[in-house]
Amino acid sequence: MADLNRNRYASLLKSKMSDASFTKLIALGNERLFNFVGEYIELCEPDCGYMCDDSDADAEYIRKSALERGEETRLSRDGHTIHYDGYDDQGRAPGATKNLVSKEDLPLMKSLQAMDREVGLAEVRVILKGIMKGKEAVVKLSCEGPILSPFSIGCVQISDSFYVCHSEELLYRRGYEHFMKMENKDKFFRFVHSAGRLDARGCSIDLDKRKIYQDLDDMIVLSTNNQYAGNSVGLKKHAMRLAIRLSGKEGWLCEHMFIMAVQNEKKARATYFCGAFPSACGKTATAMLPGEKIVGDDIAYFRNIGGEFRAVNVERGIFGIIKDVNAEDDPVIFRTLQTPGHEVIFSNVLTGPDSLPYWLGMGVDNPKKGKNFAGDWSEGKRDSEGNVIPFAHSNARYTIRLNYLENIDPAYKDKNGVLVEGIVYGGRDSDTSVPIEEAPDWESGIIVKACTLESETTSATIGQEGVLAPQPMANLDFISYPIGQYFTNNIRFVEGIKNVPHIYTVNYFLKDKDGRFLTSKLAKKAWLHWAELRVHGEVGAYRTPLGYVPRYEDLKPLFRECLDEDFSQELYLELFKFRIDPWVAKLTRAIQFYQKTAPDCPEKFLSTWKSTIDKLQQAKSKYGPFIEPGKYQES
Ligand code: SPV
Numbered sequence: 001m002a003d004l005n006r007n008r009y010a011s012l013l014k015s016k017m018s019d020a021s022f023t024k025l026i027a028l029g030n031e032r033l034f035n036f037v038g039e040y041i042e043l044c045e046p047d048c049g050y051m052c053d054d055s056d057a058d059a060e061y062i063r064k065s066a067l068e069r070g071e072e073t074r075l076s077r078d079g080h081t082i083h084y085d086g087y088d089d090q091g092r093a094p095g096a097t098k099n100l101v102s103k104e105d106l107p108l109m110k111s112l113q114a115m116d117r118e119v120g121l122a123e124v125r126v127i128l129k130g131i132m133k134g135k136e137a138v139v140k141l142s143c144e145g146p147i148l149s150p151f152s153i154g155c156v157q158i159s160d161s162f163y164v165c166h167s168e169e170l171l172y173r174r175g176y177e178h179f180m181k182m183e184n185k186d187k188f189f190r191f192v193h194s195a196g197r198l199d200a201r202g203c204s205i206d207l208d209k210r211k212i213y214q215d216l217d218d219m220i221v222l223s224t225n226n227q228y229a230g231n232s233v234g235l236k237k238h239a240m241r242l243a244i245r246l247s248g249k250e251g252w253l254c255e256h257m258f259i260m261a262v263q264n265e266k267k268a269r270a271t272y273f274c275g276a277f278p279s280a281c282g283k284t285a286t287a288m289l290p291g292e293k294i295v296g297d298d299i300a301y302f303r304n305i306g307g308e309f310r311a312v313n314v315e316r317g318i319f320g321i322i323k324d325v326n327a328e329d330d331p332v333i334f335r336t337l338q339t340p341g342h343e344v345i346f347s348n349v350l351t352g353p354d355s356l357p358y359w360l361g362m363g364v365d366n367p368k369k370g371k372n373f374a375g376d377w378s379e380g381k382r383d384s385e386g387n388v389i390p391f392a393h394s395n396a397r398y399t400i401r402l403n404y405l406e407n408i409d410p411a412y413k414d415k416n417g418v419l420v421e422g423i424v425y426g427g428r429d430s431d432t433s434v435p436i437e438e439a440p441d442w443e444s445g446i447i448v449k450a451c452t453l454e455s456e457t458t459s460a461t462i463g464q465e466g467v468l469a470p471q472p473m474a475n476l477d478f479i480s481y482p483i484g485q486y487f488t489n490n491i492r493f494v495e496g497i498k499n500v501p502h503i504y505t506v507n508y509f510l511k512d513k514d515g516r517f518l519t520s521k522l523a524k525k526a527w528l529h530w531a532e533l534r535v536h537g538e539v540g541a542y543r544t545p546l547g548y549v550p551r552y553e554d555l556k557p558l559f560r561e562c563l564d565e566d567f568s569q570e571l572y573l574e575l576f577k578f579r580i581d582p583w584v585a586k587l588t589r590a591i592q593f594y595q596k597t598a599p600d601c602p603e604k605f606l607s608t609w610k611s612t613i614d615k616l617q618q619a620k621s622k623y624g625p626f627i628e629p630g631k632y633q634e635s
């Protein structure tokens with residue numbers, strides 16, 4: 001093993017770190033890690049560096065420092081704090097986010113935020129030079145997935161934001177032991193983050209120099225002049241982009257999916273589902289449905305383990321959208337967020353004069369003044385462009401550990417993950433997809449359902465809201481190798497899997513002609529319980545041109561059992577009528593999109609979309625524009 005005391009960075013690191021910190025770093029005996037820390041401490045020039053191990057004392061140091069430096073403020077309930085990102089730092093920043101790839105890779109990565117690696121690195125290194133002057137850099141090791149498991153990926157983050165480190169502490173497993181024992185000492189993800197210059201409120205000033213650059217093949221992400229967690233917390237979306245690239249090379253999958261277990265109490269059975277939904281389309285709410293069990297709400301790794309389709313939650317916490325979390329619609333999380341003693345970081349909500357957090361759609365009256373993402377706020381306040389500032393941001397968030405949830409599934413700790421039997425793809429449209437439909441098989445599910453998933457853009461991403469945009473697997477913002485290869489990897493992943501999961505699409509957002517949602521928010525429970533019965537072969541279904549939909553007689557009792565609601569035949573017929581024209585339009589958009597943006601999109605995908613359009617048009621001439629459930633016959 002190399003003598004790290006003789007390493008070229010040893011004297012620099014010794015001068016910047018306490019003996020205790022330096023000893024923790026050197027004890028890992030990891031030259032690659034040591035060089036990484038040395039290189040970026042040299043470049044970013046913090047006044048000092050702090051090395052964390054897995055101790056509670058280090059977690060406490062981070063928590064305390066975030067408060068002392070004003071990056072977080074205590075709220076009145078014990079354990080609750082509030083953090084504000086800057087006014088224009090409230091969501092992922094696609095314009096500032098680039099995947100750095102070689103020149104040869106660039107043509108195939110159109111639409112995937114790709115940039116010439118050499119150019120990007122040169123640009124961001126200029127910004128990083130001296131960026132941490134006057135600050136302390138924290139070096140924190142974490143692990144994606146349970147430590148020392150077939151899924152785990154060790155990660156190191158250097159950041160000058162204690163809020164970012166605190167978020168990482170809540171969201172990810174500590175990784176020092178993992179680094180100590182991991183077999184391949186060279187294979188880990190590396191992240192550097194600096195909030196940059198701060199204003200009096202602790203918000204990043206130089207947003208024009210906000211960069212989130214993924215050096216994909218070197219597995220390093222450099223993130224500057226931002227704080228919003230989707231831009232700053234390395235293990236979240238940065239690691240996801242690196243993992244997607246790696247999974248493509250190694251033949252596994254990293255998906256933007258929750259993992260949850262539908263509980264069939266009558267049969268004493270738990271069945272695991274994973275689901276991909278673009279932001280703000282009901283993903284977290286599905287993951288934590290009351291009466292079911294949650295494993296994770298955002299990022300899943302899939303591996304074939306002994307011929308089984310198995311998944312782990314990469315995280316151990318939730319960075320969730322708080323808007324519309326209220327006692328009626330999301331009772332589990334609502335209660336959790338009101339409980340003193342839980343460690344919760346709220347971000348970008350209103351802090352009232354009572355030092356309590358208030359958010360949009362909370363279901364209670366909010367104070368008319370307080371502090372919010374725009375600073376001191378009172379009702380009617382306008383921003384520099386004259387827009388009225390709402391009392392809380394629509395992408396305001398909470399950060400908690402998963403194990404506070406009363407319906408956490410203990411299997412979230414299992415090193416071999418959970419056995420997945422169903423995959424759900426959910427979008428947001430008011431007039432196209434039925435509430436739930438099963439794909440005939442895996443390949444058709446991937447091509448026709450997963451790849452054509454679309455959503456209106458939302459406040460989770462900076463930019464115009466409400467634009468209908470393609471969202472293959474709800475993953476477009478994170479796919480980091482050519483789309484065609486990613487699609488093919490999804491298809492091929494199930495080769496050698498004994499029981500291939502069923503694929504479903506769901507849509508919670510169908511509206512009536514007056515613009516009202518057709519079902520209550522918790523109707524998703526009935527759809528999932530129907531899918532659970534299908535996975536076990538216990539209910540029949542009606543054929544549609546794209547798969548299978550429930551029969552009324554199977555849904556009616558599920559609505560009674562799951563929701564204690566009467567489900568009328570009239571509503572059933574409205575919900576499940578197959579809408580041909582919008583589906584033809586959707587597939588046409590998919591063809592146009594992939595022809596334009598994905599030069600390597602496999603011909604098979606394009607021909608399948610085209611032949612599906614033909615099939616739908618033939619169905620239209622036979623059945624008319626809407627097909628009543630039960631009427632369609634597959635020829
Ligand atoms: C999402 O928007 O999908 C999130 C939050 O999970 S972010 O970290 O911003 O990506």
Ligand code: MN
Pocket residue numbers: 256298
């Ligand atoms: Mn997400």
